[in-house]
Amino acid sequence: MSQSMVAKHSMWPRQKDIIFNLSERAQRAEKSIGKDNVINATIGALMDDYGTLITMDTVYNEYKSLDNKDISAYASLEGQPDYLEAVKKVCFKEYMPDGYIKAVASPGGSGAIKLATWNYTEEGDQILTSDWFWSPYVSITEETGRKVSTYQLFDENNNFNFNSFKKEFLNIASKQERIFTILNTPAHNPTGYSVSDDEWDKIIGLSKEVATNQDKKIILFVDIAYIDFASDDNASRKFFKKFSNLPENILVIVGFSMSKGFTAYGMRMGAAICITASENVAEEFYYGCVHSCRANWSNCNRGAMKLLSNIVQDEEKFEKYTQEKTLYKEMLKRRAKVFVEEAEKVGLDILPYRDGFFVSIPCDNPREVCEELTKDNLYLVPLKAGLRFAVCAVNENKCKVSPSIIKNALQYIKNQKVVEKN
Template sequence: MFEDLKAQKPDGILMLMQMYREDARDDKVDLGVGVYKDAAGHTPVMRAIKAAEQKVWETQDSKSYVGLAGAPDFNDAMVKLVLGDALPRDAVNSVATPGGTGAVRQAFELFKMANPGGRVFVSNPTWPNHLSILDYLALETVLYRYFDDTTRGVDFDSLIEDLKQARKGDLVLLHGCCHNPTGANLTGPQWDEVIKVLQDTGATPMIDIAYQGFGDGLEVDAAATRKVAAAVPECLIAASCSKNFGIYRERTGILMMVANGTDKGIAQGTLNFLNRQNYSFPPDHGARLVTTILNDDALRADWMAELEEMRIGMLTLRETLAKELEQRSGSNRFGFIAQHRGMFSRLGASPELVVKMREESGIYMVGDSRMNIAGLNAQTVPVLADAIVKAGV
């Protein structure tokens, strides 16, 4: 039967990684893969993670399964981190998942189970895996306008116009902060308008928050998610620990479900059921590290301090790159880079210019011109600025 299998569409980012590895140039710059890197180009293990691993090693006395929903103390700690005091704890159902991607997948599975004929509104552009999973699950997808290619900011009027076409039973996917791939984010007043549209249409929001702490700080980055969750009767939230705890390979995430008017036992039982059908019990090592940090005052303080260092480092790189480009181009048309937040910015270059920068200058970025700001350092910022101006972006 396997002879009828068809080749799958290759993942563009994985292909880019392979091309980068095969490039023999010493001065090449990797801005493609979405992982944080320090000034030496290394993705470090955070200090608090190392300390938590030691603590877990010394105290953990079993490797037996955790529950279908994951360890309760992990769920409690993560709900508190993301939602703060926006909602009572017993108003939020949750399950641990293998990474933020696992949370996204389970959310889409839940939506399909609840409303098989519903539509999912997705920003244009969005993280490619959103669309890939939706396509695999055969869920109808509606793109809503988001990015203004001229200003490199949010095309907010068009966004609102498109979201008004949603209706009760539809799911609206939103990025909680640090929009991937553009880096362009909604302002507080704009979030208020989006909430009004959700209330008017009855559509259910789903928030993907994968970069809390990478934009304007842990609390500020969570503000929109908290505001949305408190303002609507139903909401899904997919959160990741990969970036802000630096535990990419541990695959640690959580799916939260707010379902006012739904029997809590049924809501939580459905989440547990979906976990059981997919991977049974979620992984615990990364979750145990996160829980250890969040429930230990000293470890939490050190984690927050290092996360803030990472955030400030990325902001400094943004500001430096914007200034270098202004000096070389003689204009401030690249000022948006300093205004974007998170790991990514969408440069606004055509696919042809992206190829040109790669071939002529060894600059590797995704074909839509998404670049990972965290892949830069003080030495490579001028190299990138030269390549951008040389290519005629």
């Protein structure tokens, strides 16, 4: 037997991330036969019609104008004060909840998830999210000995499955002191679904019911990574007001990210924002998270913080940024509209899409279907129960032709399975 040195808790399967693996294959195909002949729907970033990463001029012109010291100096552990205020402003806009609100900087939305799950769950706890979810939720939580449990996101009518959510929520509440739930909305990754105001009322109502038991602690983590690419900047934020004046044993933590809204994926800048009716709970959040910051990454990207602060706090700059972002939002909406309409036309079953970067297609044997699609030079991401198509990375023409290609591949694999069975 060969020598092993790593600690047991760090023994993980020796496999490459499947998304990056397929993305690399797509890029090799583009170099071999040309970008026009390849549909690369694996990339979770906004690309222009020619497959080049979009970088907003209003963001990067501001970044290049920063003084070197604003980029190179150490930042405060909790994040620069002007950044934390700017984060609240750009996150909530006119829908700031009533209560005690504290923000702590994190490296991207991923860092916010790590801060929240580490500080608000115990080892061995189950963390609840939907059965369609961003796979790193598992990586982030399992490294610290937590487990992800799921409810069915959609019912038989493709509506939010509150009954399934309630069943799993109460099941965890019966076994644990803490009920920690991740809700990725609006513009959910990977389905593009957004929880409606009525659905939020049911979720909060259930939380309040459980909270009547003072021994229970309910944490709602709201992952808003894609909120800036929801259809309406203001309407998509109305639900924040619902977190006002909740019982003191309900804590809302919002995971903010600069990656999508500011096309700043590699800058790794975000924040965890708590909303609570208790001053003590807010102070606990702040000091617990700052301790974790010091222990994990010390401090965050000062240049990115300064960049966001400068744009958000200057009305003229923020208006220009908003106008530029709107152009790209409209581009994304057109692409998604074409894909959804064409899917309906060819009879391709997709999950309910509202906003965001991705559309999901439920299917059996997703890895086999993905492999079959590579023969048509179409690359997308296999999930546990289907396929993820990144409309953010594919131009309108390719979005239009893709549903029929996917439909044919699904039918081919289905026929193959019938043959094998017989």
